[in-house]
């Protein structure tokens with residue numbers, strides 16, 4: 001089983017994220033590498049802020 005970053009396609013090997021060839025018939029598990037996880041988390045934070053803004057506006061209206 002290989003853990004593959006669904007954003008940049010890097011593969012986790014020995015706790016490091018590297019660009020590597022994946023052999024055929026390998027079971028893949030998709031996730032986020034450290035870098036893309038941080039990007040995704042900050043995007044989620046931004047989205048939450050936007051949603052909070054919208055919710056507040058709805059409450060006012």
Ligand SMILES: [Zn+2]
Nearest residue numbers: 005008033036
């Ligand atoms: Zn990545």
